[in-house]
Amino acid sequence: MILVVGAGGLVGGLVTRRLLREGWPVRALVRPGADIGVLDAAGAEVVVGRLRDQTTVAEAMADVGTVITTANSALESGAETPEATHLTVAGNRTLIDAAAAAGVDHLVFTSAYGADPASPVPFLAAKGQAESYLLERGLRHTVLAPDLVMEVWVAAVVGEPARSGGAVTIVGRGDRRHAFVAAEDVAAYAVAAATRAVGSAGPTGGPVTGPADGPGEGYYLPVGGPEALTWREVVAIHERVMGRPVRIRTVVPGELVPGVPPHLAATLALLDTYDSAIEMDAVSAAWGITPTPLEAILRRQLDLVYS
Numbered sequence: 270m271i272l273v274v275g276a277g278g279l280v281g282g283l284v285t286r287r288l289l290r291e292g293w294p295v296r297a298l299v300r301p302g303a304d305i306g307v308l309d310a311a312g313a314e315v316v317v318g319r320l321r322d323q324t325t326v327a328e329a330m331a332d333v334g335t336v337i338t339t340a341n342s343a344l345e346s347g348a349e350t351p352e353a354t355h356l357t358v359a360g361n362r363t364l365i366d367a368a369a370a371a372g373v374d375h376l377v378f379t380s381a382y383g384a385d386p387a388s389p390v391p392f393l394a395a396k397g398q399a400e401s402y403l404l405e406r407g408l409r410h411t412v413l414a415p416d417l418v419m420e421v422w423v424a425a426v427v428g429e430p431a432r433s434g435g436a437v438t439i440v441g442r443g444d445r446r447h448a449f450v451a452a453e454d455v456a457a458y459a460v461a462a463a464t465r466a467v468g469s470a471g472p473t474g475g476p477v478t479g480p481a482d483g484p485g486e487g488y489y490l491p492v493g494g495p496e497a498l499t500w501r502e503v504v505a506i507h508e509r510v511m512g513r514p515v516r517i518r519t520v521v522p523g524e525l526v527p528g529v530p531p532h533l534a535a536t537l538a539l540l541d542t543y544d545s546a547i548e549m550d551a552v553s554a555a556w557g558i559t560p561t562p563l564e565a566i567l568r569r570q571l572d573l574v575y576s
């Protein structure tokens with residue numbers, strides 16, 4: 270049995286449906302109030318509960334060999350605050366403890382690119398602390414560290430204003446490159462990490478030396494898309510797909526961005542200080558995953574709008 274935590278979310282939903290399509294038995298842990306109909310109809314066994322609810326999480330581990338978590342409990346309190354960090358860390362510790370107590374063989378943890386326990390960004394600090402706790406507990410694990418998810422960041426910063434005819438706001442110069450990744454690709458890497466056979470090829474083409482090797486082993490996989498793009502290139506791709514120009518306005522780092530909560534505007538300012546190109550060719554070839562370009566996602570979305 271594979272337990273998916275965060276199955277009510279974007280990536281977790283894709284992970285759940287992909288596993289079910291491939292024929293794996295799946296239990297989905299979702300929070301109260303989530304729409305469980307889709308998961309239920311797809312064939313998942315649904316358990317309702319919160320990550321920090323020790324009893325529910327322990328019960329959800331029955332007969333589970335592998336856990337995939339895509340939960341993002343930083344969002345639970347609605348903001349990136351020290352409290353949100355605390356909630357995330359507490360929730361993930363409960364999950365990791367329950368998995369260890371139940372003798373789970375492998376935990377696939379969805380972290381974030383740049384996560385670090387000492388990060389000044391609460392979200393990245395929380396993810397980094399959870400990664401450290403995984404190592405400390407000695408559970409066999411894979412850490413997936415996605416860069417910016419296209420459907421979340423590109424949609425919020427460029428897609429929504431561009432489609433409504435407004436101006437796209439770029440923080441700073443907007444010429445740093447980031448490896449925007451499609452949610453379906455993150456899901457594909459999570460499923461591959463969880464299900465590929467022991468001893469199968471790892472991302473470098475050689476045998477997996479991390480999760481396949483035994484208790485306490487960990488494997489870290491940064492997850493990016495097929496190309497590292499600047500925000501200005503992201504706008505240009507929208508122009509090409511929509512067939513019309515998109516206005517750009519720039520603000521200095523630290524200024525508020527319309528439609529974007531202040532803590533995300535701070536992240537946009539941070540993104541203007543470094544590049545994050547992630548080499549995925551070896552792992553995508555070894556795991557048989559074809560990375561999805563941004564243009565393909567946008568064309569699909571456009572088809573949906575006009576179909």
Ligand SMILES: NC(=O)c1ccc[n+]([C@@H]2O[C@H](COP(=O)([O-])OP(=O)(O)OC[C@H]3O[C@@H](n4cnc5c(N)ncnc54)[C@H](OP(=O)(O)O)[C@@H]3O)[C@@H](O)[C@H]2O)c1
Nearest residue numbers: 275277278279280300319320339340341342381417418421
């Ligand atoms: N978006 C990005 O650019 C990005 C970048 C790097 C890493 N990531 C990470 O990738 C993962 C997947 O992202 P996503 O876009 O799929 O996120 P998402 O749509 O927000 O899904 C996260 C899921 O976690 C669930 N969850 C949150 N707190 C929980 C709790 N206490 N107990 C049980 N479930 C809880 C949420 O439940 P509800 O539906 O009930 O709220 C939601 O279904 C997240 O861990 C995120 O931090 C995302």
